[in-house]
Amino acid sequence: MDLGLSEEQEMLRTSARDFLQKECPKQLVKQLDESDEGYSPELWRKMAELGWMGLVLPEEYGGSGGSFLDLVVLLEEMGYNILPGPFFSTVVLGGLSILAAGNEEQKKRLLPEVANGSLLLTLALTESDAQFNASSVKTDAIPSNEGWLVSGTKLFVTDAHVAQYIICPAQTSEGISLFLVDADSPGISRTLLKTLAGDKQCEVVLDKVKVPRQNLLGEGGQGWDYIENVFSKMVIAKCGEMIGGAQRVFEMAADYAKERKQFGRPIGSFQAIQHYCANMAIDVEGARLITYQAAWLLSEGLPCTMETSVAKAWVGEAYHRITMLAAQIHGSIGLTVDHDFPLYYKRAKIAELFFGSPDFHREIVAHMAGL
């Protein structure tokens, strides 16, 4: 047992923190949240130069062969600083799905472009009922002369408005298959949704969209198996972002409690506030350990369905509690648009619900435990 990060992982953390602090100040975050693009191509290029998009991709596909745990450390820093943009969509949803589902030709064609930052991807996981399960996939694909015709409506597709390809699960006669859909194909319309957090999610309507034969990812009918194989990684990657955000919120609140004076003394000297902070510390530590445990299991290729759901259910609610306590400690100043706190507060709730709400994951835990 070794519950510490390696020296390389600590270095990755430090350099990512420094880079994001310098290159992605909160003013930029707020600008991007309000913009339609939602990301900065210049920042994206710099991240690509640092090798972030290829961090978790094998060397043969232009990546640096890092572990999934390395990626979680990086995502933690992205959550800590907040980094708007399609990194999660491109690398976690797109890159890892292609790595899991794609054939050799597809991996060689697509992944090096992910690694060098020239390709933006996303995955259209949910439809109108917003559930993360196979029975929710109503989109279908009909064979045609040159390949397939895909029709249906995908909802809450992150960064679909800037992605070059959207990976779409669709029903076929063999079951669900994954299709790599060119986002500029005729018959696609992408509508940016007005979201609580200002992150970019779209409705994607596909009307007999032509998908060439070579863009069927992997084997037909295996689509949801591929998704299930990567789903744990999507969930834990999201947890990585969340524990970074939770850590930052906790630090902001504890720092403010030390500075802010009322009744002639720092409010952090009052026991009520101290206990709020202690409770946040407990939640932050629990969230971090339970996330790292799953990330490590995934890195080692060990079974981890139970641990993934334990983590997502717990981290989501812990982050929510942390944001509520932090809001209380800050008082009204923390609720103003000039403050950084709202950026975290909003993202915390969305992250709690994405890739399965706590109740969704509690049901998986109940099922796995034989209840």
Next chain:
Amino acid sequence: MDFKFTQEQERFRKEVRDFLEGEIEKGIFETRANGWVTEENEAFVHHLAERGWLGMTWPQEYGGQGRSYLDRLILTEEMMHYGAPGGGFLVGDRQIGPSIMAHGTEEQRDFFLPRIVRGETSFAIGISEPQAGSDVGALETRAVEEGDSFVISGQKVWTSNASRSDFIYLIARTNFAPEVSRYRSISEFIVDLKTPGITINPLMDMAGHGHWCEVFFDDVQVPGTTLIGKKDMGFYQIMSQLDYERAGVERLMGNYPLLRGIIDYTKETKRDGVPLCKQPRIRYMLSDLMIKFEVGKLLVYRVAWLLNQKEKPTLTRDTCIAKVYGNRFEQELDNAAMNIAGLHGQLDSGSKCAILDGAITRAYLFSPAHSIQGGTSEILMNIIADRGLGLPRK
């Protein structure tokens, strides 16, 4: 990072399980939720000692085995799994031994450590007093130096297992100069509980256990060799001992048999032909408990792992985090078990229609104690805020 135990550690876990199942089969002990506090069992302790499992983390020169804290974690985790007894022998292994190694003289080490390892000596811990609960520095028990000895007078209370222990690990005021800080005037002693002048009075708790005791010291004369470490520095010495007291998996898993019991109960018990565990509300409660248990386990594992590291700057904070979290979990489990079992949960062992041998009702009656004993949750949260996060005191 590596979250798994080694093959060797897994083999050890199997060995411990086989041993504990054998003990239960032979009728040496019965599984009891919270048995580690409320039950004491000499035969069981001797069997632990025969295997070298008391003081297993200590250096070999003191009769220990120099094993890692993760091995000890595995041992205690399995003991909690099976609801094994603990009492004053566990205390010796857990915190008295490490304290004597840190602060004791060579003679004290030679005397006590082998006896703890052989399971011959049990300890009560004399910290709390009627006027010194969370505020340990307010203690009033006095130890006045007279020649080569000390004369102790005063009272301790909530002293677990004093009525059946051999020694008491005690703190008392030794410096009465008004200008000296109340924290720099306390010393530690190990006193034989058979010394004349000591009166022990067990207090019954509402769960029916008499493990808490009042201990009265009426001009008790003890030799100077009972002093542990530096005179007047006992408060600081005992703070590091408390890390060990609070660090263990027993703070999370003390009532573990109840978790297993209630889960099995909901699988086996049907209402209108459907097992209770299929009811959405009960599924929710149980899976939520399991999730919280998994998080708690990692908080405890982290402390065990940290105890093996050279540098452990966050140890005090992390032990407080683990204990506060674990105690909350235990209380939530007790309440959930009661709510799931409904009116059957109230029936005590031996009653007609009792379920889980009355474990739920006894655990529920013990429940409030979790967040009081060994440092209240409020004091521990103060420590997290103060020493862990650096929040100001005024």
